[in-house]
Amino acid sequence: MVEFELNGVPRRVDMPADTPLLWVIRDGLGLPGTKFGCGMGLCGACTIHLDGQPIRSCALPLSAAAGRRLTTIEGLGAGPAISDLHPAQQAWIEGSVAQCGYCQSGQIMAAAALIDANDDPSDADIDRALSGNLCRCGTYPRIRAAVRRAAELKRGGEAVVQSFDPSVAVAPVGGLPA
Amino acid sequence: MSTEQLGPALTRRTLLKTSAVAGGGLIVGVNLTGCASAPTLGAEGDLSPDAWLQITPDDRVIFQLDKTEMGQGVITSLPTLVGEELNLDPARIHVHLAPVHPRFQDPIQITGGSTSIANRYQPLRQTGAAARDMLIGAAAERWSVPASDLELEDGAVHHRGSGRSARFGELAEAAARQSIPKNPTLKPASEFRWIGQSVPRTDRVTKSTGQAAFGIDVGMNGQQLPNLATAVVIRAPRFGAELQGFDAQEARKVPGVIDVIAVSSGVAVIAKGYWPARQAAGKVDARWSEGPLKGLDSASIEAAQRRALDEQKGRNARNDGNFARAAEQAHRVIDAEYVIPHLAHATMEPMNCTAWLHDGICDVWVPTQGPDIVQAVAAEAAKLPRNKVHVHSTLMGGGFGRRGIPDYAAEAVEVARLAGRPVKVVWSREDDMRHDFYRPATCNRLRAALDDNGTVTGWEHRLVGPSIIGTLVPDFLGALMPTWVPGGVTNVLGRAGGAVIRGRDSSSTEGAADLPYAIDHVRVESILHDPGVPIGFWRSVGHSQNAFVVESFVDEVAHAAGADPLAFRLERLAGHPRHLATLKLAADKANWGHPAEGRSQGVAVHESFGSVVTEIAEVSVENGRIRVHRVVCAIDCGLVINPDIVRAQMEGSIVFGLTAALKSKVTLKDGGIRQSNFHDYDLLRMDETPVIDVYFVNQDAPPSGVGEPGLPPIAPAVANAVFAATGQRLRTMPLRLA
Numbered sequence: 001m002v003e004f005e006l007n008g009v010p011r012r013v014d015m016p017a018d019t020p021l022l023w024v025i026r027d028g029l030g031l032p033g034t035k036f037g038c039g040m041g042l043c044g045a046c047t048i049h050l051d052g053q054p055i056r057s058c059a060l061p062l063s064a065a066a067g068r069r070l071t072t073i074e075g076l077g078a079g080p081a082i083s084d085l086h087p088a089q090q091a092w093i094e095g096s097v098a099q100c101g102y103c104q105s106g107q108i109m110a111a112a113a114l115i116d117a118n119d120d121p122s123d124a125d126i127d128r129a130l131s132g133n134l135c136r137c138g139t140y141p142r143i144r145a146a147v148r149r150a151a152e153l154k155r156g157g158e159a160v161v162q163s164f165d166p167s168v169a170v171a172p173v174g175g176l177p178a
Numbered sequence: 179m180s181t182e183q184l185g186p187a188l189t190r191r192t193l194l195k196t197s198a199v200a201g202g203g204l205i206v207g208v209n210l211t212g213c214a215s216a217p218t219l220g221a222e223g224d225l226s227p228d229a230w231l232q233i234t235p236d237d238r239v240i241f242q243l244d245k246t247e248m249g250q251g252v253i254t255s256l257p258t259l260v261g262e263e264l265n266l267d268p269a270r271i272h273v274h275l276a277p278v279h280p281r282f283q284d285p286i287q288i289t290g291g292s293t294s295i296a297n298r299y300q301p302l303r304q305t306g307a308a309a310r311d312m313l314i315g316a317a318a319e320r321w322s323v324p325a326s327d328l329e330l331e332d333g334a335v336h337h338r339g340s341g342r343s344a345r346f347g348e349l350a351e352a353a354a355r356q357s358i359p360k361n362p363t364l365k366p367a368s369e370f371r372w373i374g375q376s377v378p379r380t381d382r383v384t385k386s387t388g389q390a391a392f393g394i395d396v397g398m399n400g401q402q403l404p405n406l407a408t409a410v411v412i413r414a415p416r417f418g419a420e421l422q423g424f425d426a427q428e429a430r431k432v433p434g435v436i437d438v439i440a441v442s443s444g445v446a447v448i449a450k451g452y453w454p455a456r457q458a459a460g461k462v463d464a465r466w467s468e469g470p471l472k473g474l475d476s477a478s479i480e481a482a483q484r485r486a487l488d489e490q491k492g493r494n495a496r497n498d499g500n501f502a503r504a505a506e507q508a509h510r511v512i513d514a515e516y517v518i519p520h521l522a523h524a525t526m527e528p529m530n531c532t533a534w535l536h537d538g539i540c541d542v543w544v545p546t547q548g549p550d551i552v553q554a555v556a557a558e559a560a561k562l563p564r565n566k567v568h569v570h571s572t573l574m575g576g577g578f579g580r581r582g583i584p585d586y587a588a589e590a591v592e593v594a595r596l597a598g599r600p601v602k603v604v605w606s607r608e609d610d611m612r613h614d615f616y617r618p619a620t621c622n623r624l625r626a627a628l629d630d631n632g633t634v635t636g637w638e639h640r641l642v643g644p645s646i647i648g649t650l651v652p653d654f655l656g657a658l659m660p661t662w663v664p665g666g667v668t669n670v671l672g673r674a675g676g677a678v679i680r681g682r683d684s685s686s687t688e689g690a691a692d693l694p695y696a697i698d699h700v701r702v703e704s705i706l707h708d709p710g711v712p713i714g715f716w717r718s719v720g721h722s723q724n725a726f727v728v729e730s731f732v733d734e735v736a737h738a739a740g741a742d743p744l745a746f747r748l749e750r751l752a753g754h755p756r757h758l759a760t761l762k763l764a765a766d767k768a769n770w771g772h773p774a775e776g777r778s779q780g781v782a783v784h785e786s787f788g789s790v791v792t793e794i795a796e797v798s799v800e801n802g803r804i805r806v807h808r809v810v811c812a813i814d815c816g817l818v819i820n821p822d823i824v825r826a827q828m829e830g831s832i833v834f835g836l837t838a839a840l841k842s843k844v845t846l847k848d849g850g851i852r853q854s855n856f857h858d859y860d861l862l863r864m865d866e867t868p869v870i871d872v873y874f875v876n877q878d879a880p881p882s883g884v885g886e887p888g889l890p891p892i893a894p895a896v897a898n899a900v901f902a903a904t905g906q907r908l909r910t911m912p913l914r915l916a
Contacts (some may be wrong), residue, residue, distance in 0.1 A: 016433070017451050027408070027451035032395035033388020035575070036452070037526050038607040042856040044528060073388035082383065092386040096378055096822060099830055100249030100393060101385030101576030102526040105655035127865035135857060136526045136576050137249045138833025142826070164269065164383045171243065171253060171273040171381070173391055174570040175541050176403070 003157070004065040013062060017128030021057040021065055022046045025072060028132025029127050033073035033105045047106035048072050054113040054129075073105040076112055082162045088112040091150035099137035107133045111147045119154040121147065180884050196541040217277045217568075225350040227308035227358045229281035229303075231260055237347025239264070239333065240272045244282035245294040246547055247275075247381070248577030249830070250885045251823035252294050254379045256302060258372050258819060263306030263365055264346075265330040268377050275571045279548045287550040290582050290715065292787035292883025295819055299881050307362035312845070314911070316352035317344055336805035340523075367817075367878075376822035381573075393572040394604060396532045403534060403600040404731050407436055409593050410455045410604060412445040412464050416849035417712060419469030421445065429458035438462060443585075446593045452604055470787030471710055471849030476619070479709045479846065480517065483642045492640070492705030495684070495691035499699035501627070504636030508627035512738050514731055516624070517910045518643075518723040519843035521716055522615035522851075522859060527575020528610040531590035534600035539566045540591060541600075545574035547582040555584045559591035579715035583615050583650070612851040612858055615714025616651075616844055618686070620723055624731045627699070632739035634750075636699035639690050639728070644708035645683035646715060689724035689786060689890060694757060695732065696749040713844065717834055720884035725890030726839075726897070726911060729782035733898040734907060742899060744770050744781050756814045757783050759875045760792035764781045764812035767873055768794040777807060780899025782891040787883025789815040790875075793832070795868075795895040799903050802915050806896055808866040811888060813872065813892060816879035824884050829873040831888030837862040839893035840912055 003012050006029065015028050025034050025048070034057055037045030041059035049071040050064075052093045077085030082093060088111045091097075098104045107130065114121055114129040121129070126147050135143070153159055218231030232240040241260055247253040252576055253273055261268040278287055284297060310330055317335040318325040327338050336343040367373075384390040397403045414420070424445050426438035434454030438447050445464050449455035506512050532543040533556070540560040546552050549569040557564040574581055590603040605613075620643035627636035684691070691702045716722060736746035744765055751757040761783055764770075773779045773796050783792040796808040811828045818824050841860045847850045853859040897908050906915060 016453075023451060024452040026398070027453065030398055031388075032398040034602070035392075035526070036394065036528065037457075038856050040607070040855055041859070043526070043607075054704075066727045077387070079387065083386065089386045091700065093382050096382050096826070098249075098379070098382060098385035099251070099826060100247075100576045101381065101390050102528065104385055105388045106568060108386060131863045131865040134192075134526065134863065136524060136578070136834070137882060138830035138862070138867075139826070140833060140862075140864045141829050141870050144867075162378075163687060164380075166383075168270060168272050169380055169383050170389065171275055171541060171573070173396060173405065173572050174275060175398070175543065175568055176570075 002062050002066050004067060005069045007071055015062055016034055017061060017063040019062045021048070021060050021070070022064060024062050025057060031074050035102055035105055037106075043103070044110060045103045045106040047109040047133065049113055052113065052116065054110050067166060073109060076109065080166065082164065083159060086112050087153035088115060088146070088150040090153055090159055091146040093162055095142050095146040095149060097139050097142040097146050099139055103107065103133060103135045107135065107143055111143070111150060114147065115151045115154050119151050121151055191685040209901050216279050216281070219279065223351045223354065225309055225312060225354045227312060228305040229279055230302060231305050231309055233309060233346050233350045233353070234348050235350045237333070237345050238272050239266060239270065240274055241709060242276035243273050244276040244279070244287060245289045245298070246549070246571050246574060246577075248289070248547065248574035248581065250294070250827060251379060252289070253381050254377055255295060255820045257380070257789065257822055258298060258377050259308035260300035262370060262373050263303050263310055265310075265371070266333055268372055270333060271379055272619050273380065273490055278553050278569050279501045282551060286548065288548040288582060289577070290547055290579060292885040292887065295881045296788060296883060301751055303364050304362060307364050311359045311362050312353040312356040313346060315356040316349045319347075320344070320352065336619065341807045345361055373819055374817070374821070377820055379823065390573055392527050392575045393532070393543060394527055394530045394575070396543040396572060396602060397600070403532070406457050406532070406600045406602060407448050407450060407597065408447045408452045409446045409595070409597070409601050410452070410459050410606065411441065411589060411609070412447070412459050412462055413443055413445055414466055414469065416466070416469040417471045417710065417801045419466040422465045422467055424462055424464040426462050428461040432458040432461065437597060441589065441592050441596065443589050446595070446603070448601060464559060465489050469849060474849045476519070476708060476845040479619060480621060482709065483707055486705050486707045487621060487623055487640060490705050492642070492703045494598060494701065495687040495704050496693070496700055496702040499636070501636045501638045501699045501701040504627045504699035505625060505638070508635060509630040510628045510738070511625055512628070512734060513623065513625045514734060514907070514909055516622040516727040516730065518620045518622070518726070519845070519911060520619045521615045521838055521842065522611050522844050522853070523576070523578045523580035523716060524611065524859060524861065525574070525576030525578060525580055528607055529586040530603060531581075531587045532600065533591040533594035534603040535560055535595050538562075539568060541568050541570065542587060542591060543570045543572055543869070544587045545572045545578075546584065546587065547574070547577050547735050548584060551582070552584045552587040555588040556591045559588045560595055578717040579719070580614060582880075583714050604661060607856070608854045615712045617716030617722065618646065618713045620686070622727045624727065626731070626738070628735070628739060632741070634697055634735050634739060637693060637695070637697045638701045639693075640703045640705065640708050641686065641690065642705040643686050644713055645706060646685050646713050646719070647683040647710060648715055678894055685720045687720060687724070689721035689784060690728055692785070693728060694754050695786065696753060697750070708901050717831070718786055718889040721784065721886070721890040722835070722838065725782065725784040725786070726893040728890065729784060729894030730897050730907070730909065731900065733780070733894070747783060749782070751783070756790040756875070757785065760790050760812040760814050763873050763875055764792040764794050764810050767812070767871060768796070768810035770794065774807070778899045778903035780895045780897065780902055782894035784890040786887045786890055789813060789882045789887040790886065791887045791891050793891040793895045795892065797896060797899040797903060799900065799915065804896065804900055804913060804915065806836060806840075808869045808871070809892065811870065811872045811896070812875060813888065814875040815884050815887065816877050816882045818874055819881055821874065824874070825872045827884045828888040829870045831886065832892050833862050833867060835889040835892035836864065837894070838865075838911060839896050840866070843912055
């Protein structure tokens with residue numbers, strides 16, 4: 001049994017201690033936002049925060065989480081209003097960064113950790129923080145712009161008001177029991 | 179259907195091309211899948227002038243997204259077309275991921291070939307306009323007013339004189355009883371409110387908060403499938419090797435493992451979650467036959483291709499004038515050989531599929547570009563009639579052509595059938611990398627004849643490679659045949675069809691045979707050589723490699739003629755106004771001829787999927803490393819429906835193409851793929867990504883392709899810039915300096 005805090009909630013998990021955190025989060029705790037991309041810490045799709053630091057959850061075992069604070073994309077912003085999300089998420093939405101979107105949870109977690117630590121990152125800082133996160137759709141130019149914009153929001157910049165209707169915005173997958 | 183009928187006509191383009199006729203809506207001519215019964219879309223009382231749209235009495239406007247979303251933005255741009263005619267903000271339209279339906283088949287229900295917007299531009303506007311007229315007709319009857327006094331705004335019909343209004347939902351049932359107009363009047367372009375504007379992507383919030391559900395997420399987030407298990411499959415180490423036996427004694431001891439079974443593709447390990455399944459898979463001792471490709475490696479394929487070029491004569495894909503004579507009479511002939519490697523798709527979401535056989539039906543949840551191809555192969559795997567297979571498309575974590583092949587869906591259905599419970603099969607990155615359908619490897623020999631003025635008089639391009647359609651059709655055509663054709667016959671027809679099609683497949687010469695330059699004597703020859711490696715459609719297909727070969731060699735010819743590469747193109751493309759317009763616009767924006775200090779420029783222009791794109795790359799070479807600083811892209815894709823999405827597709831295509839140009843290749847070793855994960859199949863990264871500026875050549879023409887045309891020009895633009903910088907002509911991908 002391993003105990004830790006996930007997205008502000010204390011959790012106890014009874015899974016083998018060598019299970020990668022990715023699969024603890026996805027299969028054990030049912031949170032789908034953290035993605036499986038490579039299983040070797042090479043692509044960044046599974047990036048979460050461990051005590052505020054970005055880590056690759058596919059390459060870190062459950063035992064490493066004991067007594068620590070974990071944050072996934074689901075716990076990054078308060079939501080549900082866009083203005084309550086993390087500045088990185090707001091900037092991502094404003095810039096329509098995502099294409100397929102699969103890698104974006106990891107990209108946003110990496111970006112959020114960067115601007116939480118440094119609200120005026122240089123291009124070199126952005127390169128360092130984000131170059132380990134792969135995106136096959138090629139959204140890098142927009143990610144760079146969104147990180148800069150997120151930092152601006154973090155420094156108190158005024159957000160562009162964005163609204164959306166959650167009942168409309170989610171295209172439901174068919175055929176699933178409710 | 180005879181193979182003779184199928185052969186000559188069947189190219190990728192005709193496979194994907196709609197049978198829509200201008201202004202006449204969509205005519206479903208040949209229904210290859212033979213889907214007997216159409217699923218009901220919407221409910222009694224909905225206003226549904228066509229399958230794409232339902233307006234419900236509880237006031238929802240539902241759009242059936244028949245094209246699947248893999249990042250290209252159809253989830254936003256297609257509803258925009260309907261919303262425009264309904265005068266309704268596309269953000270208010272509920273998008274449902276559509277099931278297989280005959281109305282969505284043109285002639286198969288596939289997303290690819292950069293066709294979604296081009297094929298749906300008219301039919302979807304007509305659908306929206308028909309609903310508009312029916313809503314107006316219902317309101318006119320209700321209020322006894324002339325239809326001409328009514329207008330649509332904010333999801334309601336308004337009467338100008340009296341100020342009366344009624345929501346779409348209030349009118350839906352009465353409107354549904356109106357007759358469906360055949361040729362409703364479409365809004366004139368001058369009145370467009372959303373078409374041509376950057377309507378924000380409607381998936382931007384769910385994809386920034388972790389809420390967007392991909393195939394791999396099925397059954398999570400509160401939506402539970404009873405007893406859902408996860409399976410991984412141990413696949414053959416070599417293509418075509420067959421399972422001879424396995425020992426799973428140790429694997430079965432791993433806690434959480436449910437079963438270990440033989441399936442068509444290998445050994446399936448079924449467990450309560452991915453990690454126990456993966457761990458147990460590592461403990462299975464599987465024995466394989468050698469397979470037909472044992473001993474095959476990339477060097478031997480390349481050598482065989484060179485031998486074929488030396489010894490064989492292929493099919494003329496084009497033969498204008500007489501190249502041989504032009505070469506004889508030339509003052510000078512230059513020649514070059516270009517070599518293109520295999521490439522993997524490497525979508526960020528690995529292949530996966532969830533299947534559940536229950537109550538005489540089979541539910542399949544799958545991230546796919548081809549739901550009806552999935553339905554056909556799933557029916558075979560489930561041993562059920564096709565109409566008992568319900569395909570539920572999900573969002574895709576990338577497609578790029580990989581997800582048009584249904585192998586991973588057939589596999590999941592088989593595993594679920596044998597397991598007797600719902601199963602999600604999840605591929606590892608290694609499975610995904612080593613069991614792809616790869617971009618074909620080709621070898622190309624080119625010659626150009628120049629007269630004593632330096633004018634190019636002849637062009638010859640001989641290429642050798644396999645036929646994508648010819649290899650895919652035998653595997654999958656059988657599944658696509660109507661159900662009344664017995665299985666044995668479909669297999670024979672499939673093989674025969676493959677042989678017929680192989681000789682005529684244009685996907686290997688597209689972008690080469692249609693060389694646009696004004697040259698009197700042009701010969702393009704295609705030699706078939708199929709080493710047996712699985713191949714498939716890879717973003718922009720033949721164009722992805724042929725544009726590199728052609729536009730690099732055009733640069734060689736320009737230099738041989740002593741001409742500026744841009745000036746040479748402008749002169750030789752005088753009869754192609756769209757090429758000229760993109761070249762001039764890009765050259766102007768990139769300040770051609772005046773690169774930044776320490777940098778060099780290269781240009782390439784290419785037409786594909788109905789669109790023309792010029793790209794100018796600005797590069798430097800530092801310590802033997804190619805660095806791309808900036809790319810200027812000018813596109814003519816006809817009418818731009820959503821400028822921001824088109825810009826995103828250009829950015830994405832350029833990054834995708836730069837990965838191919840600078841980073842990755844797949845190599846064979848002893849009949850299997852050597853690469854396995856991102857450490858040996860690297861993708862372009864943030865710190866290597868150039869600044870990308872996208873410009874549109876505005877055209878009144880109807881919209882043409884966007885998802886792929888941005889890719890072909892980038893590799894030659896970079897290679898040409900490297901030549902300008904170093905004098906080295908790089909003719910092998912990925913580009914490596916000597």
